[in-house]
Amino acid sequence: MISILQTPRLTLRRFTEADSKLLLQLNSNPEVLKYLHEPPLATEEQALHILKTIILPQYKNNLGRWAIHLKTTNEFIGWCGLKYLAEANEIDLGYRLMQNFWGNGYAYEAAKHTVEYGFNQLHLKTIIGRAHIENIASLKILEKIGMQFIKEEIVDNCPVKTFSVTT
Template sequence: MAFWPGITMAAVKPSGAYSSPIKPSPTYLFETARLGFRCFTGADEVLVYQLNSHPQVLYYLHELPVSPEQALATLHNSLLAQYRAYGYGRWAVYIKASHAFIGWCGLKYRPERKETDLGYRFLPEYWGQGYATEAARACIAYGFTHYHLARITARAHIENIASLKVLENCGMQYVQQETAEGVPVKLFEIFP
């Protein structure tokens, strides 16, 4: 039985009403039909640099491309720090068939807002193929079933139509328009 198209049901049903579209994997932390998710490691500076130095990836984020040194700092001070502090974070995403790194997707606890945020970044050559929606759905399911989160939020730039569509396709509900880090965004949320 499919929870969402292309994502198989997990072998173990979680407690509560939210069903899981993910399955465990010996290679990845979890996987979907096409994608594998793993934790970043201290050796992933090049992957972070690939994403965070690409102008198209950063366009709606209003961030400047980073240097290799800045990518290393982001890896250790943000991505790996989230795992240490909260047990989850943004995960490296791969196409299982080719083992190609395509970006990251995952959860980030934001203590200033007391909420867990869904976020994603993918390399442009993988846009428009449904990977962002598939990854976001899997991360939402993983957050609810593995971490028993009560709510997951997400924000996207008001002009980033593709990202807004991903959030809608994941079943997230629009809450309001606001400003986050000086950028006009739409806030979405989803509950288990």
């Protein structure tokens, strides 16, 4: 297990192919995916495909979506991380939590420390964050971690608000 960072309550680590069950558990809940363009996953094979083609390749750049675990129980609660978007030449902050962990400040904590890691460890200059225009909780997190609203746009057929933070 390659740990990326620690927060007061969380450990963020790299996913491995062995985490396909965890990703399936997260991405099979329609409520978790409510504001995204992704259909719910139905099989572990689909989750493994996402790991192999989307998540794991980002690690070669020291970026990626990282599994979040509670320090107290080591329970998997979701992911957070930085992803390079080649089509826009941007570094994107993303986060996704299991529904039963919403409302505890975990997404904020993970996002805040991930942005700090991006600036302090990876020496990034700008990080972008996007959320569906109706995803009020996610929009509040982007604002609370210091991101500034840039514009509304359509990304992957979703109306989103785009935010940015720079060093």
